Amino acid sequence: xxxxxxxxxxxxxxxxxxxxxxxxxxxxxxxxxxxxxxxxxxxxxxxxxxxxxxxxxxxxxxxxxxxxxxxxxxxxxxxxxxxxxxxxxxxxxxxxxxxxxxxxxxxxxxxxxxxxxxxxxxxxxxxxxxxxxxxxxxxxxxxxxxxxxxxxxxxxxxxxxxxxxxxxxxxxxxxxxxxxxxxxxxxxxxxxxxxxxxxxxxxxxxxxxxxxxxxxxxxxxxxxxxxxxxxxxxxxxxxxxxxxxxxxxxxxxxxxxxxxxxxxxxxxxxxxxxxxxxxxxxxxxxxxxxxxxxxxxxxxxxxxxxxxxxxxxxxxxxxxxxxx
Numbered sequence: 670x671x672x673x674x675x676x677x678x679x680x681x682x683x684x685x686x687x688x689x690x691x692x693x694x695x696x697x698x699x700x701x702x703x704x705x706x707x708x709x710x711x712x713x714x715x716x717x718x719x720x721x722x723x724x725x726x727x728x729x730x731x732x733x734x735x736x737x738x739x740x741x742x743x744x745x746x747x748x749x750x751x752x753x754x755x756x757x758x759x760x761x762x763x764x765x766x767x768x769x770x771x772x773x774x775x776x777x778x779x780x781x782x783x784x785x786x787x788x789x790x791x792x793x794x795x796x797x798x799x800x801x802x803x804x805x806x807x808x809x810x811x812x813x814x815x816x817x818x819x820x821x822x823x824x825x826x827x828x829x830x831x832x833x834x835x836x837x838x839x840x841x842x843x844x845x846x847x848x849x850x851x852x853x854x855x856x857x858x859x860x861x862x863x864x865x866x867x868x869x870x871x872x873x874x875x876x877x878x879x880x881x882x883x884x885x886x887x888x889x890x891x892x893x894x895x896x897x898x899x900x901x902x903x904x905x906x907x908x909x910x911x912x913x914x915x916x917x918x919x920x921x922x923x924x925x926x927x928x929x930x931x932x933x934x935x936x937x938x939x940x941x942x943x944x945x946x947x948x949x950x951x952x953x954x955x956x957x958x959x960x961x962x963x964x965x966x967x968x969x970x971x972x973x974x975x976x977x978x979x980x981x982x983x984x985x986x987x988x989x990x991x992x993x
Contacts (some may be wrong), residue, residue, distance in 0.1 A: 670845065673867075676711075679846075681958055684877045701760050709880045711815055711932075714920065714953070720790075724899070727827050728986055729974070743950050745974065751944075754772075754906070756771075761820075764789065765820050766790055766791050766792045766815075766819055766821055767790060767791075767793070767821060767823065768779070768780075768786075768790060768791045768793060768821060768822070768823050768824075768825060768829050769791075769792050769793070769794070769811075769812070769815040769819070769823070769824045769825070770792075770793045770794070770824075770826075771793075771795075771796075771800075771801055771808065771812075771824065771826045771827065771907065771967040772793055772794070772795045772799050772827045772862075773794045773796070773797065773798055773799040773827070773829060773832055773834065774796060774797055775797070775798075775828045775829075775832055776795075776799075776827070776832075776942065777834045777944075778942070778944070780793060780827060783942055783949065784910070784949075786946050789799075792815055792819060792821065794808055794811040794812070794815075796808065796852075796901060797831075797834045797849065797852050797853060798832065798834035798835065798852070798853055798856055799826055799827060799828050799903070799904065800855065800856075800903070800906075800907055801826065801907040801908075801910050801911050801915070802855070802897045802910055802914075803910065803914035809915065809916075812824065812911070812915055812916060812918045813862055813915075816917070816931065816932070816935055817932065817978060819869055819915070819945075820932040820933050821933075821935065822933055822934065822936065823913055823934060823935070823936050823937070823938060824911065824935060824936070824938070825938045825939075825940055825973060826904050826907045826908050826911070826937075826938070826939050826940070827904075827941075827942060827945060827949075828900050828903060828904040828939075828941045829900070829941060829942040829943075830891050830892075830896075830897050830900055830941060830942070830943050830944065830945070831891030831896075831900075831944060831961065832900050833848075834852075834853050834856060835853075835856055835860075835896070835899050835900050836888045836889075836896070837849070837850075837873070838853050838856040838860050838889065838899070839860055839875075839889065839899065839986050840886060840888050840897065841857070844898055855906070856899070856903050858901060859899065859902055860872065860908060862898070863898075863902055865902060867894040867895045867897070867898035868895050868898050868899050869895075869904070870894075870895055871889065871893065871894075871895025871896065871898075871899075872895070874895075884941060889893060891944075891945075900937075900941060901952055903955075904939040904940070904952060905939055905952055907939070908939040908952075908954045908956070909939055909954075910956075911937050912937065912956050912986060917935060917937065920958075921957070921958055921959060923957070924940045926959075934957060934958045935957065936955055936956070936957035936961075936963055936964060937956055937957070938951065938953060938954070938955045939951075939952040939953075939955070940952065941956040951965075
């Protein structure tokens with residue numbers, strides 16, 4: 670009887686295990702996602718991996734390395750740089766940069782990464798919210814220096830969707846210090862007064878109403894059309910300030926010959942970077958010397974990658990992606 674029971678139990682256990690495997694099969698399959706179908710062109714995509722023209726071996730740098738948090742990690746990064754990079758290639762050329770970017774400290778990707786530029790092609794001035802104002806002596810001096818001493822050919826105000834400073838202007842974040850609130854006051858005023866439809870709808874949707882005495886206090890998603898519109902209008906405002914209250918104002922004013930004293934023609938542009946797709950959008954608010962044609966893209970900017978390159982004779986060139 671005892672032997673029969675053990676055998677019966679063994680058979681029963683094997684059957685139970687078999688049934689468990691059969692019933693668990695769909696669950697196991699469900700743990701593995703299907704291969705994604707091609708996303709539509711307007712859907713958010715991961716930015717393509719930038720080329721690393723300076724590295725001797727791209728495989729020596731792990732793409733899964735975590736963020737740098739400690740001083741030792743920072744030092745180790747410099748050590749890897751010295752080991753893996755051809756230092757002679759990494760040295761900036763004697764040529765002055767062609768491009769100056771006015772960017773945001775919140776943007777986690779710097780222009781040289783976004784545009785995959787050679788060393789020395791770009792100079793930058795960053796602040797909270799990529800703002801230019803003649804009342805900001807640091808930004809004003811940086812622009813003057815870039816024009817007079819570095820002889821840049823293009824000044825680009827570079828905003829980015831999802832900007833935290835613009836978000837704070839929308840939410841009126843009380844957690845921000847007085848210094849930050851003072852700095853973004855101009856963005857807050859822009860949000861309060863703008864008549865652009867997307868911003869008006871966002872503003873109205875967040876107003877107090879029955880059941881929400883304080884209105885909506887949470888931040889809108891980065892994809893919100895009103896949020897995106899405010900990012901764009903903030904960039905446009907800085908371009909407008911550069912046109913009215915910078916070293917270029919007198920030089921490019923009507924009937925003025927002051928621009929003849931500038932080292933080179935300077936064009937100003939307003940761009941917005943999309944962190945979700947890696948694309949840069951031209952807001953079409955550029956200006957430059959009177960009577961001079963403003964460089965423009967030969968195809969829609971949302972469908973091409975703008976790159977900056979140096980030709981074999983080291984002449985500075987802005988490649989707008991002609992023929993793409």
